[in-house]
Amino acid sequence: MNRMPAKLALANPKVRIGIMVLVIIVAIAAVGPYTTGYGPLDYTGDIGAPPSREHPLGTNTFGYDVYAQVVYGLRGSLAIGLLGGVIATLIGVAVGLASGYLGGLADEMLMMITNIFLVIPTLALLIIIAAYIEQRGIGVESLIIGLTAWPWTARAVRANTLSLRSREFVYVAKLSGLGGARILVSEIMPNMLSYIIMVFILQFGGAILYAVGLDFLGLGPTDSISLGVILQQAVLWNAIQLGMWWWAIPPGLLIAVLLTALYLVNTGLDEVLNPRLRR
Amino acid sequence: MALLELHGVSKVFSHGMGRVTVAVDNVTLEVGESEIVSLLGESGSGKTTIARMVLRILRPTKGRILYRGRDIWRLGRRETLWYYTQVQGVFQDPYSSFNPIHVVERPLLQALSRLKGVRGEEALRRVREVLRRIGLSPSEVLGKYPHQLSGGQLQRVSIARALLVEPRLLVADEPVSMLDASTRIDVLNIFAEMRDELGTSILLIGHDVSLAYYVSDRVVVLYRGGVMEEGDVSKVLDEPAHPYTRMLLDSIPRLDSRWRGRLRLHEPLHAIGRSGCLFADRCELRFNKCAARPRLVEYNGRRVACWLYQ
Amino acid sequence: MLRVEDLRVYYKTLSGYVRAVDGVTFTLSKGEILGIAGESGSGKSTLVNYIILPKPPMVRIAGSIVYRGIDLTSITPGELSKIRYTGISIVPQYAMDALSPTKRIRAIIRDLTRGRAEGDIEEKARERLRMVGLPGDVLDRYPIELSGGMRQRVVLVISTLLDPDVLIADEVTSALDVTMQRAVLEMLASFRDTGIVRSIILVSHDIAALYQVADRIMIMYAGKISEIGPAEEVIGDPLHPYTRALIDSVPRLGVRYKTRRLTGLKGEPPRLASPPTGCRFHPRCSVAEERCRAREPPPARVGKRTVYCWLYTGG
Numbered sequence: 057m058n059r060m061p062a063k064l065a066l067a068n069p070k071v072r073i074g075i076m077v078l079v080i081i082v083a084i085a086a087v088g089p090y091t092t093g094y095g096p097l098d099y100t101g102d103i104g105a106p107p108s109r110e111h112p113l114g115t116n117t118f119g120y121d122v123y124a125q126v127v128y129g130l131r132g133s134l135a136i137g138l139l140g141g142v143i144a145t146l147i148g149v150a151v152g153l154a155s156g157y158l159g160g161l162a163d164e165m166l167m168m169i170t171n172i173f174l175v176i177p178t179l180a181l182l183i184i185i186a187a188y189i190e191q192r193g194i195g196v197e198s199l200i201i202g203l204t205a206w207p208w209t210a211r212a213v214r215a216n217t218l219s220l221r222s223r224e225f226v227y228v229a230k231l232s233g234l235g236g237a238r239i240l241v242s243e244i245m246p247n248m249l250s251y252i253i254m255v256f257i258l259q260f261g262g263a264i265l266y267a268v269g270l271d272f273l274g275l276g277p278t279d280s281i282s283l284g285v286i287l288q289q290a291v292l293w294n295a296i297q298l299g300m301w302w303w304a305i306p307p308g309l310l311i312a313v314l315l316t317a318l319y320l321v322n323t324g325l326d327e328v329l330n331p332r333l334r335r
Numbered sequence: 336m337a338l339l340e341l342h343g344v345s346k347v348f349s350h351g352m353g354r355v356t357v358a359v360d361n362v363t364l365e366v367g368e369s370e371i372v373s374l375l376g377e378s379g380s381g382k383t384t385i386a387r388m389v390l391r392i393l394r395p396t397k398g399r400i401l402y403r404g405r406d407i408w409r410l411g412r413r414e415t416l417w418y419y420t421q422v423q424g425v426f427q428d429p430y431s432s433f434n435p436i437h438v439v440e441r442p443l444l445q446a447l448s449r450l451k452g453v454r455g456e457e458a459l460r461r462v463r464e465v466l467r468r469i470g471l472s473p474s475e476v477l478g479k480y481p482h483q484l485s486g487g488q489l490q491r492v493s494i495a496r497a498l499l500v501e502p503r504l505l506v507a508d509e510p511v512s513m514l515d516a517s518t519r520i521d522v523l524n525i526f527a528e529m530r531d532e533l534g535t536s537i538l539l540i541g542h543d544v545s546l547a548y549y550v551s552d553r554v555v556v557l558y559r560g561g562v563m564e565e566g567d568v569s570k571v572l573d574e575p576a577h578p579y580t581r582m583l584l585d586s587i588p589r590l591d592s593r594w595r596g597r598l599r600l601h602e603p604l605h606a607i608g609r610s611g612c613l614f615a616d617r618c619e620l621r622f623n624k625c626a627a628r629p630r631l632v633e634y635n636g637r638r639v640a641c642w643l644y645q
Numbered sequence: 646m647l648r649v650e651d652l653r654v655y656y657k658t659l660s661g662y663v664r665a666v667d668g669v670t671f672t673l674s675k676g677e678i679l680g681i682a683g684e685s686g687s688g689k690s691t692l693v694n695y696i697i698l699p700k701p702p703m704v705r706i707a708g709s710i711v712y713r714g715i716d717l718t719s720i721t722p723g724e725l726s727k728i729r730y731t732g733i734s735i736v737p738q739y740a741m742d743a744l745s746p747t748k749r750i751r752a753i754i755r756d757l758t759r760g761r762a763e764g765d766i767e768e769k770a771r772e773r774l775r776m777v778g779l780p781g782d783v784l785d786r787y788p789i790e791l792s793g794g795m796r797q798r799v800v801l802v803i804s805t806l807l808d809p810d811v812l813i814a815d816e817v818t819s820a821l822d823v824t825m826q827r828a829v830l831e832m833l834a835s836f837r838d839t840g841i842v843r844s845i846i847l848v849s850h851d852i853a854a855l856y857q858v859a860d861r862i863m864i865m866y867a868g869k870i871s872e873i874g875p876a877e878e879v880i881g882d883p884l885h886p887y888t889r890a891l892i893d894s895v896p897r898l899g900v901r902y903k904t905r906r907l908t909g910l911k912g913e914p915p916r917l918a919s920p921p922t923g924c925r926f927h928p929r930c931s932v933a934e935e936r937c938r939a940r941e942p943p944p945a946r947v948g949k950r951t952v953y954c955w956l957y958t959g960g
Contacts, residue, residue, distance in 0.1 A: 224426040225434040227392055228442050228496070231424050233416050233449030246436050377822035378793075485913050486685070515684035516850065517894045517910035524909075527902045542823065549896040549907070572898070584898070586827040588853035590880055591897055598827045 070324030077317035081310070085134050088127025096120065096128040096281045107302050114302035117293045125286050126306050132282035133264055133311070136198045140263030143202025145209060145256045149245075152213025157221055157240050167214070174207040179269060186275035194277050197270065201263045209255050216251060220244045250329045254322055261318040268311060283307040336404055337365040338504055338536050339389065339422075344398035345560075346384050357609060358384040360560035361398070363631075366504065369534040371526060373547035373568075375583070376557035382540045383427075384560075386508040389538065390424045391415070402504070420450045423497035427509035429489035433481035439489065440477055443496045450500050465495045469525060487518035494525060505529065508540045523550045544587050548572050556580050559613040566637025576639045579614045612642065646844050647673040647696075647733070647811055652708035654688075654695045662704075663917045665691040667868040669708075670944070673811065678837055678845045680859030680876065682852045684891075686914050688868040689848050690738060693813045697725065697733045712811075730761060734809035734842075738816040741796040744788035751784040754803055761807055773802045773841075777832050794825035798832065805841050812842040816849055826854060834858045853895060856880050864888045867915050867925040874950030884952045887926045924955065932956070 065071050094100060099119045100111065107114045113122035155166040185200050186192065220226065221244065229239045245252075270276050271284025272291075290296075290304040346359040359381040366372045376382045387393040389400060391407060400407050402422060410418055426432045433439055443462050447453040453461060463473040469491050481489060490510060497505055507526065511519040527550050529535040541547055547554055548568055555565045556577065564577040575581045586598060607615045607626055615625040624642040634644040652669045655662040666688040673679050683689040695703055696710055696717065710717040712733060717725060729735070737743075745753060751767065758766050771781040777798045788796055797817060805812055814833060818826040836842050849855050855862055856876055863873040864885065872885040883889040887910075894909045912929040915921050924942050927933040936955050945957035 224428055224431040225442075227387075227390070227424070227426065228432055228493075229434075229445070230392070231390065231419055232442050232446035232496070233419050234445060243434055243437075247434070377824070488913065516852070517684060517891055519909065520894045520896065520907045521909040523896075524902065524906065544823075545896045545898050545900075548898055549900055550902050568901075582824060586823040587898070588823075588827070588830075588851065588857045589898060590853045590856060590892065590895060594827065594831070594857050597831050598824065 065325055065328045068324040068328050070320045071328065072324075074317045074320030074322075074324060077313060078321070081130070081314055081317070082134065084127060085130040088130065089124075092121065092124045092127065094121040094124040096125045098124070104298070104300055106300075113306050114300070116290070116295070116300065116303045117298075122286075122303055122306065125281060126283070126310065129281045129283045129286050129307060130310060132194055132277065132280055133267065133284065133314075135194050136201065136267040136282060137260045137264040139195065139198035140201035140205065140267070141256055141260035143199065144205035144259045144263065145252065147202070148206035148209025148255065148259075149213050149248075149252055151206065151210040153217050153240055153245060155210065156214040156217025157236065157244065163214075166210075170207045170210045173204065174211070176204075178204045179266075182266065182270055183273065183275060186270055190278070192276070192278045194280050194282070197267055197277055198263065201266045201270075205259060205262055205266065209259065212255065213248065213252075216248050217244060220247055250325070254325050254329070257318055257322045257325070261315050261322075264311070265315065283311050287311075337367050338403065339366040339538070340399075340401040340404075341365075341385070341389075342399045342401070344385070344388065344395045344400060346381070346388060346393060347396045357560055359388070359395075360609070360613070362557075362560070362562055363398075364555055364562065364565065366536050366538055368503075369530050369536055370553060371530055371537045371539055371551040373539045373541060373551040373554045374557060375541060375544060375547050375554050377542055377583075379559060380557040381560035382542075382557055383508055385557075386424070386506050386538065386540050389506050390422065391418065416450065420500060421502055422504045422506065423500050423502040424506045424508065425490070425493050425497055425510045428513055429486045429493060430481060432493050433489060435481055437480075438477075439479055439481055439484065439492050443492070443499055446496050446500055461499060462495075465498050466492070469495050469498065470521060471495070487514050487521075490514055490522060491525075494522065498529070501533065502535065504536045504538065506538045506540070509542070510539070511546065512541065512543070519546065520549075526550055544572065544583060545589075556583070559609075561613045562631060562638075562640060563614060564637060564639045564641075565631065570635070570637040574635070576634055576637065576644060577614075577641050578618050578620050578643075582617075612640070646675050646712070648709075648711040649692075649696070650709045650711070652692070652695070652710065653706040654691055654699075654708075655704050655706055656691075657702045657704050658918070661918055662706075664868050664920060665703075665917060666695065667917075667920070669865075669868075669870055671863060671870065671873055673844050673846060675843055676837070677860045678834065678847060678858055680852075680855030680862040681846060681848045681865060682850065682855050682862060682891075683865035684850060684914065686867065686917065687865040688917075689865045690815055692865070693735065693815055693846055693848050694737065696813065697729055697735050698737070699725075730757070730804070730809060731807045732809055733811040733813065734804045734807070735813040736800055736804045736815060736817055738819075740804075740817075741793065741800050741820070744796065744800070746787065746789055749785055749787055750799055753788075754784070754806065757803060758806060766806065770802065770806060773806065774799070776835075777802060778828070794821055794828065797821060797825075797829055801829070801832065801836075805836055808841055810843045811846065812836065812844075813846045814848065817847075818854055819849065819851065827857075830854060830858045852880065852891065864891070867920060868917055869925055870951070870953055871926065872950065872952050872954075874948070874952075878948070878950060884947060884950065884957060885926075885954050886930045886932055886956075890929075890931075924953075 097120060100115055100121050101119060102115045103119045104117055105111055105115045111121050113126060115121055151166055151170060155163045181204055182200055189196055226239060226243055229243050267282060268284035271282055272288045274288060276282060276285045286307040295303040341362055341364050344359060344362045348356045348358055374382045374385060388395050394408060407418060440462055444458050447458045466473045466476055471488060471491055476492060511522050523546060526537050530537060539551060551568055554568055554571050556563045558579050563579045564571055571580060575584055611626045612629055615621050629640045629642045629645060631638045631640045632645055650670050652666055654666040655664050669692055681689045705718055754770055774781055774783055779795060779798055783799060818829050821829060833845055837845055847855060847859060859876045861874060862876045862879045864871045866887050871887045872879055883892050890910050894907060896907055910929055915925055921928055923939050924937045927937040942953050942955045943958060944951050944953055947957050
């Protein structure tokens with residue numbers, strides 16, 4: 057374990073750039089809605105207008121302000137990433153820890169369930185689930201994504217637990233009279249914390265991407281907006297063909313930048329935490 | 336009644352597809368009150384596996400392990416806690432014995448709290464006292480993380496944890512093999528003091544014959560999971576009977592003499608297999624009887640498993 | 646054969662230099678086995694690795710390493726790698742665990758000797774393997790199929806296949822069982838006796854093992870030499886207080902706690918990022934005086950020995 061993991065991590069240029077970009081994106085989502093007088097679904101009176109002082113990113117076919125849609129949509133997308141990522145990470149870590157530490161029959165059962173989830177074509181399942189739920193908000197979408205994205209995390213955490221379980225300090229804890237659950241939570245899990253953080257970043261990005269996929273198929277939230285929903289409508293109403301680039305490019309670009317930043321943080325952290333990749 | 340008894344204990348590890356390793360093969364041995372018993376053996380002798388079975392980390396495949404007559408693998412939850420107040424362990428790698436993310440006194444305080452019911456100021460007082468007793472100044476240890484201490488310091492903190500529990504039996508698995516020569520002897524002296532002053536029994540696992548000679552009362556010589564020879568140090572190490580014990584004593588580098596002649600190295604033949612004498616494949620004195628497994632028999636004040644003495 | 650003069654090799658770290666080797670001078674003569682003993686952090690491994698495998702973060706601050714009239718510290722890495730295997734060969738610690746797991750021994754040998762060897766290298770390898778008690782079909786095996794002792798012997802055979810002048814062996818027996826340890830040490834001695842190698846530097850934390858085969862022994866402490874001289878003398882009648890404490894702390898067969906209680910060294914070895922002034926052993930030395938704290942002891946000749954201790958400077 058490193059002495060000052062946070063400090064070391066920030067010394068890595070990839071981590072620094074990635075975090076800087078993320079901070080800017082989060083700031084846009086936080087402050088953005090206060091910089092526009094329009095709501096995402098407010099009719100402005102202008103239809104298909106190019107960017108101007110009044111509408112920084114123009115308006116779309118329905119007369120909605122694209123800037124307002126993007127900043128509110130960003131909020132939605134980040135919320136899905138956060139919620140979906142947290143759910144998937146929590147389930148994955150819990151299943152992996154239990155499976156790795158308990159071993160035996162419990163391990164076999166848990167891994168069987170995990171493997172089943174792993175081979176189910178997730179997107180197909182998502183489509184089916186999403187199609188059956190008529191009123192879909194951001195919460196429901198996050199839940200669907202979180203409940204299907206955890207298996208690989210569970211497998212990775214299990215492998216990690218297995219290797220930590222046979223370390224001598226775990227035996228010492230046992231000899232000191234600590235119970236299995238205590239050992240798992242206070243001795244094994246903290247040693248995986250950096251790893252769990254990386255897993256969460258991956259799950260966060262994965263959830264956003266999955267949500268875009270669902271939105272694009274028209275299975276996104278029905279009562280709120282996300283970047284994917286904007287993109288889907290832009291494509292559906294031929295924004296590019298009609299020359300309304302301001303409708304399609306900004307949300308797409310934002311998703312790309314967001315995922316790139318997450319990727320940078322993740323590979324950067326990997327370099328810091330994984331001694332084999334250290335130069 | 337002996338403090339600890341192993342009756343026909345075996346441990347078989349299976350690697351799937353029918354492949355197995357016999358790590359411990361039908362071992363029977365005893366540890367009495369306030370004595371140091373050394374389990375001597377090279378890698379693959381099963382000595383660490385025995386230590387782990389006694390510490391309830393690994394479950395034996397066959398046989399029974401009794402502590403004061405009670406089968407340690409048939410203890411309930413509360414009895415297991417009681418067992419750990421009686422039997423404690425120290426492991427080989429001082430660095431891996433401590434959780435890298437916690438301060439080093441944490442396992443000491445945990446042991447006091449869980450096994451002795453001692454917490455708070457009193458617990459800290461006891462920790463300081465035991466550290467001083469073991470030759471460490473509390474200020475150089477308390478609040479430190481494992482990477483801030485040397486291997487020798489950490490190993491002493493490890494022993495301090497076991498000492499705090501005041502066990503009747505300490506299982507020490509190669510406790511000095513990763514330490515520098517100049518600090519090894521201090522750890523052995525601590526063990527001898529525990530035996531002489533507190534009456535603690537110690538099952539000392541190791542491969543260094545001189546260290547075993549220095550501190551133990553009895554030795555058990557293991558090879559490929561089986562007991563070759565067992566008895567008082569003065570018998571087994573001064574007048575070794577088993578060809579393996581003799582080879583072991585001939586091979587150790589000594590500071591008072593140099594090796595004479597060259598060691599004849601016999602590569603294991605694996606012709607005889609596990610049904611015969613476990614050492615037969617490398618034994619110079621092998622003869623036709625060795626295809627069967629010799630039993631441990633009394634011979635000249637020790638017990639030896641060799642057809643030469645049956 | 647090899648002359649190391651006032652060598653200082655530090656490790657560059659974020660918080661400054663770690664003085665791993667700090668002013669070491671010795672000569673390796675033709676035909677001798679020099680044993681270098683020391684505990685963890687004594688710098689013994691850094692010293693021998695720097696001779697032929699210098700790499701960052703090791704930094705040479707001062708000193709020279711002269712082999713056959715060439716100063717190894719002044720030549721390019723390319724020239725140094727030409728000397729490796731043919732002139733000075735090293736078996737680093739853990740080399741036996743670093744053999745490529747996907748290659749047969751035959752392929753490993755071919756890769757290492759490519760462009761360097763003459764004649765039928767495979768036949769030579771087979772013969773050498775036989776010499777150390779291994780069957781020739783080891784060539785067709787993968788490293789994982791061999792036991793630790795077999796692997797270590799294979800590594801030593803490979804490292805000496807080109808008959809180097811000097812073989813440096815760093816802790817080659819520490820991972821082996823005692824019976825195998827003896828076999829490997831005797832095998833090294835026979836390499837020297839039969840002229841496969843001319844001289845050997847044997848590094849180990851186990852002075853008793855070194856004593857069995859070394860002609861001379863050098864004891865290191867905290868990056869410096871404390872004593873160097875004929876093995877019999879250093880072990881039988883140690884002069885430096887550190888050597889004495891070290892040898893006294895190793896129990897001999899026949900010594901029992903009940904009849905003769907031994908004591909170890911008090912205290913901890915110094916941190917090499919900020920070593921103590923004067924003699925580096927003075928904080929743990931039972932006979933330290935004022936001058937030991939103030940100044941470094943100069944080398945003192947006592948018979949065939951060189952001792953770095955104020956007790957022997959005659960002053």
